[in-house]
Amino acid sequence: MRFPLPALLLAATLTGPALAETxxxxxxxxxxxxxxxxxxxxxxxRATVDGFFASVRQDQNALAADRRQGVFTLDFTTFARRLISKNRMDHGQANARKYQSTFDRIERDFGVSPGVLLAFWAFETDFGAVQGDFNTANALVTLAHDCRRPHLFRPQVLAAIDLYARGDFDPARTTGAWAGEIGMVQMLPKDILENGVDGDGDGHVSLKTSAPDALMSGGKMLQHLGWRAGEPWLQEVRVPAQMDWSLSGTDTALPLSQWQAMGVQPRSGQWQAPGLPAKLILPQGRNGPAFVAYPNFDVYFEWNQSFTYVLTAAYFGTRLMGAPVFDAGNPDPVLSGAQMKQLQKKLANRGHDVGKIDGILGAGTRAAVQAEQKRLGLPADAWPTTNLLGKL
Known part of the structure; x- marks a missing residue:
C-alpha cells in the first residue's frame, strides 16, 4: 500500500523560476x-548514457497515478487503528530483534531510535513485502517529461544515471513506487546518492534487497533532514478540562514547564525530555487523543507532509518502543464530507485561505477553524464541530 510522497514531491507547485527553466x-x-x-x-x-536509456519507455500508468494521488480523509484514531495492526506490531518487534546489530549501529552513528525506522518500514512497504512494481527509470523519465513538476523529477533521472554508472541501478529491472521511490523505506535516487549506506558490507547500496542497507540509509537520511541524536519525538499526555487551547497545534512550541503549569501531564511515566520545547498536538480536539511533540517530530514533515500520516507514524514508533495504546478519549463527532465543504466555504467567505473546497481537514482549514473558534469564544482546539458550523 502506497502512502503520500516525501515532502519533496508534495510541496511541488507549478509556479516559480525552477519550472520555467526546466x-x-x-x-x-x-x-x-x-x-x-x-x-x-x-x-x-556516451556508452553509459546510451546504456541507461536503451530500455526507457514512456509510462502512462505513472502519469495516471500522479493524477489520482489520494489524500487522507480519516480522523487520526480511525487511521491509526487501521494501520497499526497486530501483524505489524508482531513483525516490527521480530525485525527489531532480527536486525538488532543494525539498529545499534544506526543509533550509534545517526542517533535514530529503532522504532522510528521500523514504523516507516512497516507503513511504506510492509517490511519490504510491497515495494511497488513501476519501472523506476520509465516512471522518472516520464514524470520529468511531463510539465507538472519537471524541476523535481529531472534531477532524479540524472541521479539514477549516477547510480547506474556505479552499478547500483538497473534501468531495465529496477522497480518501485510510481514516483520513483525505491526500496524498503522508499527513497528517491538523489536521496540514495546523498544518504545511501552499504549496511551489509557487500560494496553496493541495495535498498530493495538488503534490510541493513535500507535501514542504515534511512537513518542517515533522517539525520540529514535534521534528526537530533538521542532525543524523543512524541509523548502521550493528559490535558486539563480548561486551558488556552489556542496554544495547541504545530505552530507553538513552549517549555514543558509551561505546559505542566497549565495542567498538561504525561499519561504514563515521566517527561521524556524536560529540557526540550514541545508542541501540544490535539488531532481530534481537546476531548480526543493528546500528545506533546518534541523537535524531532518536525523532521517527519520533511519525509512526508500529511499530518495524519506523520502523527500515526510517530505514534507507531513510540508503540514499537514500548509506549501503551493511546487513549482515544471522547472527541466531538467528525463532520461529514458535505459538512466539511460547507464549513470551508463559510471560512473562505470570512477571508481565510483554506485552499480547495474539498471536504478535507488540511492545515489551512485547521488554522482557519482555530482562528474562528477564538473569535467566537469557543475552545480554540482546531477541531471542527457542528456547533462551530452553526455559529458561522
Missing amino acids: PCGGSFSGFITGLKQDAIAQGHS
Missing part, C-alpha cells in the same frame, strides 16, 4: 536526447 514536453525521443546531453555534460560517457 525543459519538459515535446516529443519523448527529443526529450531523452536532451537528458542524454545533460548526463554527458555532467561527466558520463
Whole structure:
C-alpha cells in the first residue's frame, strides 16, 4: 500500500523560476536526447548514457497515478487503528530483534531510535513485502517529461544515471513506487546518492534487497533532514478540562514547564525530555487523543507532509518502543464530507485561505477553524464541530 510522497514531491507547485527553466514536453525521443546531453555534460560517457536509456519507455500508468494521488480523509484514531495492526506490531518487534546489530549501529552513528525506522518500514512497504512494481527509470523519465513538476523529477533521472554508472541501478529491472521511490523505506535516487549506506558490507547500496542497507540509509537520511541524536519525538499526555487551547497545534512550541503549569501531564511515566520545547498536538480536539511533540517530530514533515500520516507514524514508533495504546478519549463527532465543504466555504467567505473546497481537514482549514473558534469564544482546539458550523 502506497502512502503520500516525501515532502519533496508534495510541496511541488507549478509556479516559480525552477519550472520555467526546466525543459519538459515535446516529443519523448527529443526529450531523452536532451537528458542524454545533460548526463554527458555532467561527466558520463556516451556508452553509459546510451546504456541507461536503451530500455526507457514512456509510462502512462505513472502519469495516471500522479493524477489520482489520494489524500487522507480519516480522523487520526480511525487511521491509526487501521494501520497499526497486530501483524505489524508482531513483525516490527521480530525485525527489531532480527536486525538488532543494525539498529545499534544506526543509533550509534545517526542517533535514530529503532522504532522510528521500523514504523516507516512497516507503513511504506510492509517490511519490504510491497515495494511497488513501476519501472523506476520509465516512471522518472516520464514524470520529468511531463510539465507538472519537471524541476523535481529531472534531477532524479540524472541521479539514477549516477547510480547506474556505479552499478547500483538497473534501468531495465529496477522497480518501485510510481514516483520513483525505491526500496524498503522508499527513497528517491538523489536521496540514495546523498544518504545511501552499504549496511551489509557487500560494496553496493541495495535498498530493495538488503534490510541493513535500507535501514542504515534511512537513518542517515533522517539525520540529514535534521534528526537530533538521542532525543524523543512524541509523548502521550493528559490535558486539563480548561486551558488556552489556542496554544495547541504545530505552530507553538513552549517549555514543558509551561505546559505542566497549565495542567498538561504525561499519561504514563515521566517527561521524556524536560529540557526540550514541545508542541501540544490535539488531532481530534481537546476531548480526543493528546500528545506533546518534541523537535524531532518536525523532521517527519520533511519525509512526508500529511499530518495524519506523520502523527500515526510517530505514534507507531513510540508503540514499537514500548509506549501503551493511546487513549482515544471522547472527541466531538467528525463532520461529514458535505459538512466539511460547507464549513470551508463559510471560512473562505470570512477571508481565510483554506485552499480547495474539498471536504478535507488540511492545515489551512485547521488554522482557519482555530482562528474562528477564538473569535467566537469557543475552545480554540482546531477541531471542527457542528456547533462551530452553526455559529458561522
